[in-house]
Amino acid sequence: MNFKLKIWRQPSAASKGELRRYEIEKISANTSFLEMLDILNEQLIKSGEEPVAFDSDCREGICGTCSLTINGEAHGPAHPAAACQLYMRQFKDGETITVEPFRVRSFPIIKDLVINRGALDRIVQAGGFISARTGSAPEANSTPIPKHNSDLAMEAAACIGCGACAAACPNASAMLFTSAKISHLALLPQGQAERSRRVLGMVRQMDAEGFGNCTNTYECEAVCPAEISASFIAKMNREYAIASLRDRLGE
Amino acid sequence: MIVAVTGVILILFVIGHLLGNLQIFLGPAWINGYAEHLRELGPLLWIIRAILLIDVLAHIYYTVRLAIENRRARPESYRRKDVVKASFASRHMVISGMILLAFIVFHLLQFSIRAIDPRFAALPHDPLGHYDVYSMMVLGFTSPLVSGFYILAMFLLALHLSHGSSSFFQSLGLNNKNLTPRLASAGRVFAWLLFVGYSSIPAAVLLGWVHLRSHS
Numbered sequence: 001m002n003f004k005l006k007i008w009r010q011p012s013a014a015s016k017g018e019l020r021r022y023e024i025e026k027i028s029a030n031t032s033f034l035e036m037l038d039i040l041n042e043q044l045i046k047s048g049e050e051p052v053a054f055d056s057d058c059r060e061g062i063c064g065t066c067s068l069t070i071n072g073e074a075h076g077p078a079h080p081a082a083a084c085q086l087y088m089r090q091f092k093d094g095e096t097i098t099v100e101p102f103r104v105r106s107f108p109i110i111k112d113l114v115i116n117r118g119a120l121d122r123i124v125q126a127g128g129f130i131s132a133r134t135g136s137a138p139e140a141n142s143t144p145i146p147k148h149n150s151d152l153a154m155e156a157a158a159c160i161g162c163g164a165c166a167a168a169c170p171n172a173s174a175m176l177f178t179s180a181k182i183s184h185l186a187l188l189p190q191g192q193a194e195r196s197r198r199v200l201g202m203v204r205q206m207d208a209e210g211f212g213n214c215t216n217t218y219e220c221e222a223v224c225p226a227e228i229s230a231s232f233i234a235k236m237n238r239e240y241a242i243a244s245l246r247d248r249l250g251e
Numbered sequence: 252m253i254v255a256v257t258g259v260i261l262i263l264f265v266i267g268h269l270l271g272n273l274q275i276f277l278g279p280a281w282i283n284g285y286a287e288h289l290r291e292l293g294p295l296l297w298i299i300r301a302i303l304l305i306d307v308l309a310h311i312y313y314t315v316r317l318a319i320e321n322r323r324a325r326p327e328s329y330r331r332k333d334v335v336k337a338s339f340a341s342r343h344m345v346i347s348g349m350i351l352l353a354f355i356v357f358h359l360l361q362f363s364i365r366a367i368d369p370r371f372a373a374l375p376h377d378p379l380g381h382y383d384v385y386s387m388m389v390l391g392f393t394s395p396l397v398s399g400f401y402i403l404a405m406f407l408l409a410l411h412l413s414h415g416s417s418s419f420f421q422s423l424g425l426n427n428k429n430l431t432p433r434l435a436s437a438g439r440v441f442a443w444l445l446f447v448g449y450s451s452i453p454a455a456v457l458l459g460w461v462h463l464r465s466h467s
Contacts, residue, residue: 008330019330072333079335098331105324168335170342171321212324213317215344216418217337230421231428238424241252 001027001088004096005040007052009112017109019098029089033076034059034066036088037099053112059084061225064160067107067115067167069100074164074223082162082225102167106174106209117163119209120177124161126205127198128181130190149187156184158226165220165228171212176220178206179236180228186239196243196251203240254317255419257310262416264303265408269448272388276455279385279464283377286384311352318345340414347411354404361391389456389463398453409446413439 002025010017024040031039034056041051057065066083070076076086091097101109106119145153157180165176182199185191191198214233221230271289274282289296334342357367365371370390377383392398417438420426426434455461 006330069329072329072331073335100329100331103325103327103329105326170337172324173321210324212321214422215317215321215341216414216421217341219335219337222336229428231426231431234421234424234426236424237252237422241424 001029001091001093003027003036003088003091003094006096006098007113008100009052010109011050011111013108013110017112019100027088029087031088032059032084033068033070033086033088034084053110053114055114056084061085062160064162064225067102067117067162067164068113069102069167071098074102074167075162075225079223080225080227082160082164085225102163104163104166104172104174104211106172106211107163107166115163117161119211120161120163120174122209123174123178123202123205124181127194127201128185130185130194132190143189145189153184153187156180156187156228156232159184159224159228160226162225164223164225166211168219168223169212169214170217170219171215173214173220174206174209174211175214175233175236176224176228176230178202179232182239183232183235186235195239196246199236199239199243200247203236252422253313254310255422257306257313258415258419260303260306261310262412265412265445269445272452273448275385275388275452275461279377279383280379282385282388283379283381283383287381290382307355311348314345314348338414340410341418344411344414347407350407351404351411354400354407357400358404361397362387386463388452389461392453392456395457398457401453402450405446405449408449409442411442412445413442416441 002023005022005024006019007022008017009020022040022044024036024043027036027039034054037052037054044051055065055067057063059066061082061084064082066075068075068083070083070086073079075081075083076090078086078090099113101107101113101115104115107115107117109115159177159180161177163174163177166172166174169175182202185198186195216230216233218230221228271285272282274285292299340347361367362371365387368391371387374383374386374390377385392401415438417434420430420434452461
């Protein structure tokens, strides 16, 4: 298969970027999207051009490192899937494919398609953990957890922290990410002690990072490679309202 | 959350206002009598008006502030951005709201302050001594331009509420995975029922089904 590519090139954070055109030929339909970029980069290196910088790690959809906006959709058109799980058979022969970084003010571009998602780490540092005794693993059955709760917590914990939710959101809001992290721990007994402090701290950090606000368009859940449901955002709003009430009443 | 709560109050108002207006189909005595009842509320009416005004202003102030924050959160826009799921209504809340604001100002100037049409101020009271709201509505909607703008505004109201009337449940945290699609469909049905209800009045006037009646 042959493709025309329009790829975002930006030498550094400070410089201005632009979409540059490339052509690539004789690509097998079963090549993954990132392998196709690897092939392009080899051609660029041979012709003495700077290769396209992009992030990837596991290439099996579990690490959340890849972060491409392909043809205007976060992670490309194969939802639910990370960009690394996208194959060239998804596209038409001869198609023009536009590749851009995730565009969120809180994810500054480092180079080309590589962005800094430290903002998400700082949100987790603001409360997305439990302070627990470390040491040997406790007996699994000593803390009973209802099946429904453990299932819901597992659904929320599936978030791989890729940031596609904020990238797809018309308001660049990271609420789906933050709500998944908050819900995951709020649903489990281990998360109860720090439940109020967690939601207040993480939401405050999320706002401080400069993300936008949720207007309930649900673009986030449509592109999420881990299929996190936007109903967790409703849960976060609920948790936040109760926690701020408790906080004001001095609990 | 403030946007959601102020929005709910406005939704309650548009329901009440529609029920009041639909009384035009029951004849002049009904709607003029209803208007008289509202006037008899006296100070309470002014309290309700003040609450609605503060509510509208808060709704606008906070949405505009949030919209500015949202713009800032993505300073460089995508060269290509495709929509996967978001509805047209949900992506155009600010613009539909802004046009609605312009409509509300015109609507108040026309029917409450009566500053648009000199005939309104000159209307005599009806035989029961009430303000002749009925004739005012018929006279107002006889103009296709006024009716056209009214119906367009009601279309935008329905669009605004087809997202807003289910969206506030999510913002207030009163939602889960099973409820989301049900609330969304219920919200859309509710919004378009409002559109049909409100638009039926200018449509009926234009079609001549509701017309001026002599006071004899």
